[in-house]
Each structure stands twice: as structure tokens, then as C-alpha cells.
Amino acid sequence: MAQVQARFFTKNKRYSVDDIPFSIPASSQTQDLSNVINKLLESKKDDHQHVEFDFLIREQFLRMSLGKHIETENISTEDVLEIEYIEKSIAPQPEECMMHDDWVSAVDATADWILSGSYDKTARIWTSEGKAVMTIGGHLDVVKDVAWVQRDGSTSLLLLSASMDQTAVLWEWNSEKRKVKALHCCRGHSGSVESIAVDSSRTKFCSGSWDRMLKVWSAVPSEEEDVAEEVSSSRSKKQKTEQCGLTRTPLMTLSGHNEAVSSVLWSDTQEVCSASWDHTIKVWDVETGSLKSTLTGSKVFNCISYSPLCRRLASGSVDRHIRLWDTRSKDGSLVQLSLTSHTGWVTAVKWSPTHPQQLVSGSLDNVVKLWDTRSCKAPLYDMSAHDDKVLCVDWTEQGLLLSGGADNKLYAFRYLSPPSDDGA
């Protein structure tokens, strides 16, 4: 098989070529194909600038020679091969490195601000350019997760931080005055709060903890303090209360996990997904407080991420695989896809907010990987900037990839994902 009959097509009108089958040497790589397309385009338009293309055969990225790909994918060579080409995404460009005093445990970024949590018991606010704005201290223990409640708009923003001291604190931050104020201290968990997630209406948030519970809280600031259930009035507790604002109690407690809850997220307005160390992902109905479905895996789940674009759930677990789940499948542990390339626990995974097929993952093997689900064997890009374990990743709509790790650094990468096929 020296020659392959192929026809090229693209959804991007700018780069469309004539619909003619070509005979292409089987040994040709992506680069060769890209040159072919460029030649074709040059012959069409005189003012054509050289563009690198990436090629998809039956929704799978071409990552080796054409012949080999056909062989491994068992594609018949009798027919004319349909090859789609898209503009190749440019590798993520490192932008900033934000130094912390301790391990960076969590990151959440909006268009303007980056919020990070650290093992030095503080949360930090950075500008999207990487300038330190604010350090929020107040937690008595390691901050395990952070989240913006209000993502944009007004000068006073609400943000959340969850900590190992079993609380989550709702802060109000005035970006003008550069002042932060603890509004509410959410008490109720009896273990470290591992993960928090704010719902799409920005009025509620959910927290998952080591005590196996999920709790749903109101994210709306109020002047009243919920009556603390516990009467124990130790000295340290008083202090804490004074520091962290008014005590708030959960709206709802969801219990059902047998082990620590490692990650929570809102998959819908009234739907919460939680990943746990008991090898399950559970989907909860927040309205009724009932368990909707359970996805059972075989290993501890460290993190999950949900993409409303492709309606899929990505989970990172300790067996180094990223698995894609369909939450709508009832009680089935339907793994749609496994992305395997990491060599350590996958600690963080995040879908692209703009692209339905791309996600980023961080692992204990110090590498952040950018994936495209159309290429499950190998990631699109490896970002091995970290010197130590990667603990958190984030991806903003503006194309900023953020990863924090045990090397006390929060790296920012600029990645312009190509406009998704649907948009083109």
C-alpha cells in the first residue's frame, strides 16, 4: 500500500479546496499533508499565507503516518479516504508564573481575575496578567478549593474558599478598594472540605467533604447568622467565628457516599455530580435531595469535570486514566472513552469552556496535558512546566490555561483553541 486515495474537505470555508480525490503516499505525515493543502490553497489564491493544518480521519486525529493510521484503525483502503482538515491549534504559550508561598491547591479564574488557594491557608487573587492583587487569610487550615460566585460585573465580587478546617467561607471582595471581607463561614462538615462548586444561577453552592457528605449552601450573602447547632463554646471557635464572619448552615445534606467526596460540580441547575473515593460518581437531584444515578468505577476518583457543550463528564482517577462518562445513562457505568497518557494519579481535569472536545488535565506526574477526545491515545500537548505534582487546573473562556502544583507555582498558558467545528 504505497498510495492512498484521499479526498480533503473542511468545514472552514476559508480553506476549502476542490473536491477532488488525490493519490497520496501512505508514508506521508501530517506535515506532508499540510503542505499539500497549502499548495492547493496557494494555487487557488495568490495571497495565501502558510497555515499549518491538522487532519482528521473519521473523527480521529492523524498522529502517525497515513498508512499506519489506516492500519491501526482498520479503515478500508478500497474507498476514497475522507480526510478532514482543520487549522492546527497553536501550542499553548506560557504566559505567567505566579509564585505562592506554598503548594497551590486550587485555582478558579474569570475573565479578569484569578483566584487560587494554597496550602499556606490563604487564598489569593491575581489579575489575569498574573499580578498578585490580594491575599485572603483567615482559614485555620489548608485551603483546598476556591470558587468565584460572581464571575464578572460589579466591583464587589463574591468568592468562596473551602478549607481543611472543615469550613467554607464566603467572601466579598471589592476590586476597587482591594478589600476582602468574610461574609459567611459555612460550618457543618466534620471533615476537610475538599471541593466546592457554585451553581449556574450563582445563588447556591455545593461542597464535598472528607466526611462523605455533600452539603448545599446558599451563596446569597445575608445579614443574619444562622443559629449554630453546636453549643460548644471553646475559645478558639469564638475567634474563628469573629474572623470568618457569620456562621452559615447548609440548606441540604446529601449523604450516600461511603468514602470521602473528592470533587463536586453542578451539571445542571438542579443537578449535582460528586466523585468519591468509594469508586463511584453519584448524580444528585438537589431539588429533592435524592440520588439520581450512580456511575461505578473501579478506582478512586480524584476529580470530575462536566462540559455542557458535549454533555459529558470527565473523571480523573488514581489509575492514571481520564474517563469520559455519560451522566444520562441510568445507573450504568458506561465509560465512553479512556484517555491514557498520564503516569500518575490524575488530580485535576477540566473541560474547555468553548470547545466540546478539548480538555486539560493535571497529574501527579508533574505534567499538564491538553487533550482532544478525537485523539484518545495521545494528548494534543504536554505542558511540563511544573517541577512537582500538579494539583489543580483551570481553563477560562478567554483561552487561559492555569495549573497549580506542589512546586508552589501557578502557571498560566495562553491557548487559542481553534473555533470549534460547530461554530465554523
Place this chain on the structure above:
Amino acid sequence: MMNFDLSVPHVLFLIFWCSMHDSELAEKMSKKGKNSSRSAKLKRPITDTQAEEDEKFACFSEETSHVDEDSDLSDSEESVFSGLEDSGSDSDEESFPELKLELDSGEGSSREDEPDGSSGGEGEKVKKDLKKSKKKLQPKSQTLSLKKVANEEKEGENGNLEPHSKTAQQPISVPKDEYEQDTSDEEDIRNTVGNIPMEWYKDYPHIGYDLNGKKIFKPIRNKDELDEFLDKMESPDYWRTVHDKVIGSDIKLTDEQVQLVHRLQKGQFGDVNFNQYEPAVDFFTHETMIHPVTNRPEDKRSFIPSLIEKEKVSKLVHAIKMGWIKPRRPKETAPQYYDLWAKEDSSAILGRHKMHVPAPKMKLPGHEESYNPPPEYLFSEEEKLAWEQQEPEERKLKFIPQKFSSLRTVPGFSRFIQDRFERCLDLYLCPRQRKMRVNVDPEDLIPKLPKPKDLQPFPTTLSLVYRGHTNLVRCISMSPSGQWLASGCDDCTVKLWEVSTARCLKTIKVEGAVKSIAWNPNPAFSLLAFSVEQSVILLNPFLGDKIVSNATDLLISSYVEPEEEKSQSVKWVSSEGEEFNQGFRITIRHPKHVKQVTWHGKGDYFASVLLDNGNMQVLIHQLSKRRSQCPFNKAKGLVQCVSFHPLRPFFFVATQRYVRVYNLIKQELTKKLVASCKWISSMDIHPGGDNIICGSYDSKLTWFDLDLSTKPYKVLRHHKKALRGVAFHKHYPLFASSSDDGSIIVCHGMVYNDLLQNPLIVPVKVLKGHEITRDLGVLDVLFHPTQPWVFSSGADSTIRLYT
């Protein structure tokens, strides 16, 4: 023949000669007759018996003569016979000569021309007479002889036979009465009453009737006892006198009769002259004679088809026609062969053949053994030399081939005896039976164990390395929740780690190397016990639930000293000040270095092991009452480690070679397990409580099933160096052992609820990663309480997590 005198024996001889056709015998007989006395009277009985005997021999010819009297041959014979008888029957000797003359001529003619049968008319007449008389005489003499015997045996009384014999001759002397001939030969002619009991006549004067119908009267005077006696005394013939009941008179036996009786009594033959051992005469000899035995022509019936046969045949034919008789199935001529061993099990035959060792066969002689072998078989000089230099056993040929010009020149085989002897030895010493060799595939002997792949989950890869220590990490312990890990190190620190990120959260400095560390297994407590030199320190790590930590603090601080101070071998000291802020709560000072500290499952009791070989090696402490006690008065060896039973009040104490199980409630020794190793280093109890694993310094891991035996159920020798730590998983059927060879071996150790099923032990994974430092490898091993993860602490100052 002509020389013979004309005497009775001669006549007898003639009879014999005629009837027997045997001249030799006749001659013998005649000689005998010659020698015997001349008295015819004496001879009579003998002749009679002789005649009787002869007649038996001659019965064939006589019968034929009876059948058809017309036959000439028989006639001539008859004539001779009858003439003789007649003369014999005549009691007077004087009549003999004339008769003889007559007979002589007749005899001679009959002898010479037997077939002719020619005889004179006179002779014919005599013949007839003679025949008749003979016929009468013969039975009579027969009855007489029979009677004689009967008399001898039956009747003890004396009877005179003399009259009897006389009477017997009476009828013969009256040949005229023709009717006499018709009377039964058997009848007693002296008395005609027949064979009846004679008592019937006892009342009559007579005893019967004679032939003429006249009464036979009893003797007038019956002999009475006296007469009898007188007779006995006086009569010389009394002994030979016999009473004849039939005629009612006494008979005096003659000498011959007495002799005969004697002979019969002796069991001898009645006739003196009879030779019972005479040679047998083969009448119908096997040799084919030229003449037929008889001259009789074939019967007519031999030539006529038999009517009866015809009838039978026609019946058969009819039956065949009707199908009543089936024709006989033609006999199968083809021989039927069948496989004798067809039904036999082929494997049995094979087995038999396999077992059979045939006797060693001799090599067939080859060309070299020929007397005139082809020249290439003859030895050259070098070959001969080589042959001579070889050991006799090594020689290929036992002899040197030789060439002879002819077979004649071949000398005798000098090695014959030796050769035969060796052959006999070969046969005698050859194995008669093949040795049974068990062909076992070694693979089959290995027990079928499930594949490790099927026994997942178990830790397989190194996931996290907890770095921070600077010296040997001797001991590790997990918090009951599984979130935290505590480690004690020789760098005088205790570190608390977050399991999921390998983050060291706290470091607590102590005064010495930490030998043992144990997290309180009760989730309601937040306490960590560790041993530093001579003390056991209880520390509140302030990790996990704040409420629990505070409650623990509260519990410890709420302790009120009892009024009366009990003297204890250890000292409980509450921590204060800076130490308290660090988390130290209680320090228990021991007299000696503390080697191990372990908690009871409920979290109130804990035990410590002292390093010294004194009596006080094990102490059990109660946290709530701050009391310590030494449960064992006497040391039973160097205690290595102790452990509480997870469920029941048992206490396990491992010394160098034994594991003793004590019942804490009954305060007695329950079991003593014999570890087949030299020095136990570590021990762990299965969460079910019925199985124990022990690691030893001689690189063995022993598994005890308490229900099974006090001996190890299994001994695993997977490690190359001393074992330092062993651990069971709390939920998964896993156990792990760490060794100085730097590896951790994870085994699947399934304990079944079914008591009949032995635990299944399958080694599943060897985990490597620790570097061997100062000849020490992995010092402690520990499972995560909920996940199939294993932690190990090594001499390379790291703690590793395998998942």
C-alpha cells in the same frame, strides 16, 4: 489219540475236543485224566462239573444245534455228545467198553468228516436216545451241585446226601417215561411237595409224596436227644451225617462230598482239577481268519428291504415334506476366526506389554563367526593387537575371527563353558519387570491458583512518595479515616501526612528516635501513640474532625487523680506548656526502652513492649484510668511484638519462636503457636481474628490458622532477606510483607467464612521502589484502611504509597 486207553477220561477228552476245538488244552486235560484214579465213581462229580463247564464254553454251538437240528454239523456233534453222556450216566463200568467201540468209530468219522455228517442208522438211533438222556441228566447234576452248596450253608443239621444222589440217578435209569422229561428240571424228584416249609407236615406221619404218589413216611422212630447223643458218641460217621428235611431222614456224606464241602468252605473251586488260571482262549481273534466262524448263510431278510424301515422312512419323508423336520443346517466349513483380545482393554494390554521385559536375546552369529569369514572380517595385525590390549569387557568381539580351510579343521570351542555361563548369567540377572516410573508433569503438581489478574484490586504501582524524613522511617500508622498518615523516624521526628497529596502537614520533634507509632483505631478519638526511648507519648494530632479532637482533649483533661495513689511501674505524666500546644498530651515513662506500642480496637487500652529481657516486658495501659499493669509475671522469652485480637479479648504475644495467645478475661494461655522460624520480627492479626501472619528475620512469612493448628498453615519464602513488617488489609483479602531486600510482596489472602475451606494464599505482586540503605530495606508496611493501597516506610527515609 489212538494210544489212549478206552477209559472215561478219554471220552471226556473227546467231548472237550469237539466242543472246544482246542487240541492243546484237550491234551493237557487228558493227561490229567490219565493220572487221576481209575475209579469212575470217584470221577463222576468231577466229570459232571467239567461237563457243565464245557457246556458253557460250547453254548454257542449247542444253541445253534438247538435252533435247527437239521444241520449236519450239529448233528454229528450231538451224536458224540449224547453217546458220551449216555455212557456216563450208566453207573456200571461194564457197559463202557462196548459203548466205547461204538463211539470210537463214530467219533473218528465225525472228527475226520465233520461237514459230511455221515453216520450209520444205528448210530443215529443211539444218538437220539443219548440226546434225550443227556438233556435230562445235565440239569439234574446241576441242581445237585447247587443243592449241595445250599445244604452245606443253610442246613446245619446233618442230612445224608447219599440217598439224594441215588434218587437223582433213579429217574435217569427209567428213560421210558416220556412225561418225565417234561417235568421241570428244577423239581426235587424225591419228594413232590415242592419247595414248601416242611413244618407243614410235622403233624402228619408222612412227609410228602414220591414220584409215584406214594406217601413218603417219616422214620418210625424219631431220633430223640439221647439217640442223638449216642450217635454223636458212638457213630464214627456222625460228623458227616446230615439230616435231610425233605425226606426226613439222615444222609451220610461221602468222602468226595465232604471234600467238596471243605473246598467250598475254603473258597476254592469245587472241582479239584479245575484250573481257574488257564490261559484265555480268544475265539473271536482280531486276526482275520480265512474261514468264517460259522458257515451259516446270510438270512434272506438281509436282502429284502425292511418294511419297518420303509415305514419309518416314509414317515420321515412325509414329515420333511410337511416341514415338520427342518433339514439340518449345512455345517459351516469355513473356520471362524475371532479376535481373542477384541474385548480386552487396549491400555491394559499396552500396560502389560510395557511391563513385560523380554529375556535378552543372543546376537545372531555374523560373518565373523564363520569358520571361513570373508577377509574383511579377519583381524589385521593392528586390530589384533588392539583387541588384545582391550579390557575383556570393552571388546566389541569376544573372540578373534579365524579362518579355517575346512569345517573339519575347526577345533573345539574353548570358550564354550564360559559362554554358556555368561548367557545364563544374562538370563538370570536380566530385569524381569520394568520399573514403574511415574510420569508426572511437574506442572500438575503445582496447585491450581487463580491468576493474580483475577484477584484485583491490589496495589500495583508506586503512586506517591512521601519525602521529608532524613533518616530511617521506622514506623507508620494510618488514621482510622484513611486521610492521614503518621510516621516515626530515627531523625527524632513524627510527621503527619496527607495521604492524597503526600503533603507533610505537621512535624513534631521529639527527643529520640521513634520506634513505634500507632494511631488510635477508634474514630471517636484523635490520639496518636508513639514510643520514644523510654516513654510512650500520646499526642493529639489535631487533624480531622475538630469536634473529635476537642472531645479527646476534654476527655484527657477531665481525668481526676484517684485518692489513693497506686504504685505503678510506669509513670503517667500530663504534658503542659509548649509541649501541650504541640499536641502532646500524656507521657508514660517506662523503666526501659519501649519497642512497640499498639492499641486495642476500642481505643482505651494500649500495650507497650519493653526492650529488656526482664520480667516486665509487656505492659497494658488503660487510657481512661491512666493505669498500667504488667500482665505477665514471668518472661517466657524475648517478646518481639504484641497485638490485641480485633474482636475478642485475646492478646497475642510473639516471642522469638512462639506466638502465645492469652485470654485476657480468663487470664490464661489459650494457645501457643509454633512458628517454624528462628526469630519473629513482626506480626499482624487478620481482621477476622482467626488468622495471624508473622514475619521473621530468616526471611519467612508464616500464616497461622488458629482454627486449624498451632503449626503454620503456610510458610512463604518469597523474600530474600529478613522480613521487617507484615500487614493485613482491613477489608480486602490482602496482606503484605516488607523485607530488607527492598521489596514489598503483596499476597492475596482470602479467608473464607466457611470453616471447611482453608485460606487461599496467592502472591500477587512484588512492589519495588525503596532503596536499600545501610543494609536495611523496607521497615514497615501498612495498608490503607479503605483502599487497596499499601504504604511502606524504608531506610531510604521515604514513605511510599503503592496503588
